[in-house]
Amino acid sequence: xxxxxxxxxxxxxRLHRAVLALEKRIAPxxxxxVVRREWFRLLEQKLIPQLADDxxxxxxxxxxxxIGKSVFFNHLAGNRASATSPLASGTKHPxxxxxxxxxxxxxxxxxxxxxxxxxxxxxxxxxxxxDADLMFWKSEDSLPDNLLVLDTPxxxxxxxxxxxxxxxxxxxxxxxIAVLTQQKYNDAAVKQFFRKAAQEDRTVLIVFNQCxxxxxxxxxxxxxxxxxxxxxxxxxxxxVAPNDRRAAExxxxxxxxxxxxxxxxxxEQHDVSHDLTEALSRLHFGEIKMQALGGSLAHVxxxxxxVPTWLREISRRSSEFRSAAEVLSAHxxxxxxxxxxxxxxxxxxxxxxxxxxxxxxxxxxxHNFYNALGRGLVWPFRLARRTIAGAETPAIVDYQRSEWNAxxxxxxxxxxxxxxxxxxxxxxxxxxxxxxxxxxxxxxxIRILEDQHSQIDLEAELSSLVSEELxxxxxxxxxxxxxxxxxxxxxxxxxxxxxxxxxVTGLGPAGDAAAQLVAGGAMQSIAHVAGDVAGGTxxxxxxxxxxxxxxxxxxxxxxxxxxxxxxxxxxRRAGWLAKMLKEHLFGSLPEDLQTAAMLVESREFIDVRQAxxxxxxxxxxxETAC
Numbered sequence: 283x284x285x286x287x288x289x290x291x292x293x294x295x296r297l298h299r300a301v302l303a304l305e306k307r308i309a310p311x312x313x314x315x316v317v318r319r320e321w322f323r324l325l326e327q328k329l330i331p332q333l334a335d336d337x338x339x340x341x342x343x344x345x346x347x348x349i350g351k352s353v354f355f356n357h358l359a360g361n362r363a364s365a366t367s368p369l370a371s372g373t374k375h376p377x378x379x380x381x382x383x384x385x386x387x388x389x390x391x392x393x394x395x396x397x398x399x400x401x402x403x404x405x406x407x408x409x410x411x412x413d414a415d416l417m418f419w420k421s422e423d424s425l426p427d428n429l430l431v432l433d434t435p436x437x438x439x440x441x442x443x444x445x446x447x448x449x450x451x452x453x454x455x456x457x458x459i460a461v462l463t464q465q466k467y468n469d470a471a472v473k474q475f476f477r478k479a480a481q482e483d484r485t486v487l488i489v490f491n492q493c494x495x496x497x498x499x500x501x502x503x504x505x506x507x508x509x510x511x512x513x514x515x516x517x518x519x520x521x522v523a524p525n526d527r528r529a530a531e532x533x534x535x536x537x538x539x540x541x542x543x544x545x546x547x548x549x550e551q552h553d554v555s556h557d558l559t560e561a562l563s564r565l566h567f568g569e570i571k572m573q574a575l576g577g578s579l580a581h582v583x584x585x586x587x588x589v590p591t592w593l594r595e596i597s598r599r600s601s602e603f604r605s606a607a608e609v610l611s612a613h614x615x616x617x618x619x620x621x622x623x624x625x626x627x628x629x630x631x632x633x634x635x636x637x638x639x640x641x642x643x644x645x646x647x648x649h650n651f652y653n654a655l656g657r658g659l660v661w662p663f664r665l666a667r668r669t670i671a672g673a674e675t676p677a678i679v680d681y682q683r684s685e686w687n688a689x690x691x692x693x694x695x696x697x698x699x700x701x702x703x704x705x706x707x708x709x710x711x712x713x714x715x716x717x718x719x720x721x722x723x724x725x726x727x728i729r730i731l732e733d734q735h736s737q738i739d740l741e742a743e744l745s746s747l748v749s750e751e752l753x754x755x756x757x758x759x760x761x762x763x764x765x766x767x768x769x770x771x772x773x774x775x776x777x778x779x780x781x782x783x784x785x786v787t788g789l790g791p792a793g794d795a796a797a798q799l800v801a802g803g804a805m806q807s808i809a810h811v812a813g814d815v816a817g818g819t820x821x822x823x824x825x826x827x828x829x830x831x832x833x834x835x836x837x838x839x840x841x842x843x844x845x846x847x848x849x850x851x852x853x854r855r856a857g858w859l860a861k862m863l864k865e866h867l868f869g870s871l872p873e874d875l876q877t878a879a880m881l882v883e884s885r886e887f888i889d890v891r892q893a894x895x896x897x898x899x900x901x902x903x904x905e906t907a908c
Contacts, residue, residue, distance in 0.1 A: 290575060291333040293900050297582075297893040298330055301589065304596075304886040310878040311599040321588040324482070324578045328453045331392040332575060338384070338428040339570060340393065341562055342376075342451050345461035346438040346472050350491045350523075353530040354461055355433035357537070358559050360424040374444070375408045375416040376451055377433045382423040384430070390419065393430070396450040408433070415447060429562055438471040448475060453578075456570055457485045457562065460517070463492050467505045473513050480514035481587075483577025485570045487558075488517040489537065492525040502540070517541070519561060576901060583898040593891060596881060603878035606710040609703070622684040624744060624851050625677045632748040633844070640756075678741055686735055689859055693731070696863065697724055714871055723867070730866050731859075738858075747851050 305316050316322040332340075343355045359379045376397065380390070390399050394417055400407075402418035425431065434451045435444040452458065458479055466472055467490070479486060488509075490502045502522055510516065520541035529535045536555035539547050582588040697719070704715035864872075881887055 286572060287333070289900055290572070290579070293893070293897040294325070294329045294333055294579065297589070297890070297897050298325055300886065300889040300893040301325070304884075304890050307877075307884060307886050308596055308881060310874045311596060311603070311881070313595055313599055316592065319592065321582045321584075321592075324453055325582050327395050327450070328578045329575060329582065331395065331454075332456070334392065338381075338388070338430060339456040339562075340430045340432065340454055341457040341459060342432040342434055342455035343459045343461060344434045344437055344448065344451070344475065346463075346466040346469055347436040349461055349463045349466050350530060351436075351461050352433055353491070353523075353533075353535055354459060354489060354558065355431065356533050357535065357557075358425075358431045358562075359422055360559070374411060374435060375418060376435065376447060377402055377408045378417060378419040378430060379422045379425060380419060380430045381425045381427045382421045384427075385419075385421065394450075394454055396454075397447075413443065415443075415450075425559070426562075429559070437475045438466070438469050445471070445475075449478075452479060452482075452484070455484070457487065459558070460486055460488045460515075462488060462490050462505065462509065464490075464498070464501070464505065467509045468512075473509070476509075476513040476515055480516075481577075482581055483573060485573055486515055486517045487519040487521070487561075488515075489521040489523060489558075491523045493522045495522065495524050495538075498522070521556065521558070579897060579901050583894060583901060589890065589894050593887070593894075596887065600878055600881045602710055603875055604880075607875040607879045609711065621688050621852050621856050622681060623848055625681060628677050628681070628741075628744060629748070629844070629847060629851075632745050633752070633847070635745070636748055636752050682735075682738075682740055685740075685855060686732070689731055689735065690728070692859060693724070693728060693863075696867070710875075718867060718869075718871075727863075727867055731862055734862060743854065744851060747854060748847060751847055751850060 301316060301322070341358070343351050343358070345351045355377070376394075378394070397415050397417035399417050399419060402408075402420040407418050408416075432451055432455065435447050437445065437448045439445070452475065458476075460476060462472070476486070488506065490498075490505065493502065499522075506517075506520060519539065521537045521539050523535055523537050526535060537558055538552055538554070539556050539561075540552070541547060584590070700715055700718055703711055704719065
């Protein structure tokens with residue numbers, strides 16, 4: 283059966299891990315880091331370290347300037363551990379006394395994570411001026427095994443660093459010993475410190491020091507009522523100490539109890555001096571520990587003070603990113619709808635090259651012979667055409683130029699759309715878009731694209747695509763592919779007569795010769811090329827009417843495959859431009875928006891919410907103490 287402390291430790295540990303995991307995901311939101319939030323400091327500096335061990339309490343002596351805090355600290359330590367001179371400027375750094383062997387069994391760094399720990403060998407060491415957050419400590423065998431005692435910097439000091447150090451001490455302490463005087467009980471800074479302690483449900487012992495007794499017996503109850511009324515504290519013990527400097531310096535100042543856990547102290551016991559260390563040791567450590575942790579956990583889980591405020595901020599910010607992402611998705615940033623198609627002649631050549639590689643035996647020999655014959659027959663026509671019109675520009679070069687023009691048009695459209703987005707007024711988009719448009723962004727991008735585009739081997743890319751697509755065709759339709767190979771063998775047997783006859787009629791030989799004559803011409807459509815490849819018939823120049831019956835039966839399917847080749851190549855080239863724009867212009871903008879917009883649906887966000895629910899339920903459950 284688990285204990286309330288174990289349940290609390292498990293729930294808080296789960297919450298801490300979940301918060302750290304979510305913190306790693308929310309960087310794009312641009313919200314304040316959790317390390318700067320009060321609830322997270324309580325979680326990490328108070329709850330986590332002290333839930334690791336419930337065998338000790340940390341009691342901190344706190345109060346304003348020159349009111350005798352060190353007197354009480356020395357009393358608890360059993361010796362003159364801290365300076366008590368009335369001329370002293372006050373403790374600058376916290377000092378700690380710990381039970382003998384405590385440091386061997388516990389990591390002091392986890393108990394006091396905000397301080398640089400140093401061994402305490404000089405009683406005046408804590409008076410030194412330095413910006414470093416130091417804590418001096420030493421062991422005392424006079425202390426109970428489960429009690430640590432701290433002397434703290436003045437909480438009403440003008441030095442902000444003292445306030446910060448005192449706040450860190452308050453988060454680490456289970457019990458606060460509030461040292462007050464007639465002059466300091468109503469100090470604004472002192473009340474502010476203890477107001478936070480009340481909100482965290484700290485166990486507090488109040489000692490009114492430097493009292494003129496018995497004269498002040500009538501006044502300290504008024505001071506107490508005012509102090510508690512303005513801070514919300516409900517102290518467990520109240521003591522008064524006389525104004526006796528010599529007794530204080532000799533560490534024999536008496537402490538008279540006026541209120542305890544059972545209420546008012548009888549008048550006949552007013553003159554009985556009490557040992558504060560003994561009083562602390564009589565406290566129910568387990569209950570106080572859970573009370574202190576419960577107060578911190580209430581702050582951490584509070585709707586207006588803790589993790590829920592962080593989750594609401596994340597949700598609100600994520601919603602803003604969702605709105606920005608919706609703006610981008612509703613208006614396409616760059617639409618590439620006029621990308622040049624690869625010339626049919628180039629596509630046909632690659633398809634024929636691949637198909638030739640699939641032929642076997644005498645079929646391949648016959649096709650290769652007549653293709654070579656076709657090239658020989660066409661050569662005089664090509665020579666005559668070059669003589670009349672001059673050397674032709676390779677089709678792949680023309681295509682590359684057309685593609686570059688398409689790239690320039692696309693970039694222009696992109697920048698026009700970015701400018702429009704920047705003027706929409708979306709608070710999240712505007713600075714990111716402005717960053718994309720600054721300086722020589724456009725010229726730099728075009729220079730990069732031009733350099734990268736000039737290095738692309740388009741022929742190799744086309745060859746790779748055709749090979750991949752047709753291999754897939756062969757694997758997906760083995761029966762149809764096998765039929766085509768048989769048809770191809772039959773066509774090879776008939777090609778001698780067909781080839782010659784075709785050339786004589788002026789249409790040219792079938793196969794490669796016909797493709798070379800009319801490649802790029804108006805008569806050459808995808809369907810015609812498909813029919814030609816499928817059946818080896820004269821389709822490239824005059825259309826489907828000349829297809830053989832066996833070839834025509836498969837032309838529709840093959841046509842769709844070749845259309846797919848065109849579409850795939852266009853998609854690959856447009857995809858290249860999209861990739862370049864992503865790398866050299868948009869960067870992580872699309873991903874940042876999408877990731878941030880979906881954070882509230884992430885596993886990390888849900889984990890924090892569930893861990894928070896468990897911790898909050900445990901806090902209010904009658905079956906657990908926190």
